Amino acid sequence: MYPDSLNFALLLARVWIAIMVFAHGWRHVKALRSGPGMANWFESLGLKPGPLHAQMVTLTEVTIPIALALGFLTPLSYGGVAALMIVAFLTNHLRNGFFLSTAKEGYEYVVTVAIVSIALGTVGPGQWSLDDAFGFSFPFDPDKALLITALVGIGGAAAFLGAFWRPPKSVDSGS
Numbered sequence: 001m002y003p004d005s006l007n008f009a010l011l012l013a014r015v016w017i018a019i020m021v022f023a024h025g026w027r028h029v030k031a032l033r034s035g036p037g038m039a040n041w042f043e044s045l046g047l048k049p050g051p052l053h054a055q056m057v058t059l060t061e062v063t064i065p066i067a068l069a070l071g072f073l074t075p076l077s078y079g080g081v082a083a084l085m086i087v088a089f090l091t092n093h094l095r096n097g098f099f100l101s102t103a104k105e106g107y108e109y110v111v112t113v114a115i116v117s118i119a120l121g122t123v124g125p126g127q128w129s130l131d132d133a134f135g136f137s138f139p140f141d142p143d144k145a146l147l148i149t150a151l152v153g154i155g156g157a158a159a160f161l162g163a164f165w166r167p168p169k170s171v172d173s174g175s
Contacts, residue, residue: 083156
């Protein structure tokens with residue numbers, strides 16, 4: 001049994017991360033509707049085919065937050081968020097340095113969200129969740145929850161990148 005303060009903290013974290021990821025996904029919905037720009041951007045990052053990845057990332061960013069906010073299959077949901085952030089880190093943010101600014105998309109934000117998601121996936125959803133209401137117990141032992149969250153997050157990102165990412169060749173301006 002968690003005290004109400006811990007249940008509230010876990011709910012607050014789940015809902016905030018869900019809102020943040022959903023809002024980002026909703027921006028992608030609008031981008032998809034406006035033309036091929038987002039798909040072209042994914043292609044420029046080396047994620048091919050760009051149209052497929054633009055649609056799949058958008059779908060993931062608008063569905064995972066619903067499960068996360070409700071506290072449903074929490075380690076899997078947080079693992080999905082971590083996978084999104086790890087892929088973003090490696091394909092787009094790493095080359096821009098640590099700090100996030102209006103001029104550059106550094107990696108401090110996406111790495112923080114990935115790490116916090118793995119940590120929160122390990123802690124579990126708390127009692128104010130569908131997982132608790134349905135009586136799910138197996139994935140919420142911290143050792144198992146960490147394993148599940150990390151496998152989905154890190155393993156999912158690695159599998160995705162291995163299958164679909166072909167980093168663009170950088171142009172050598174010194175030759």
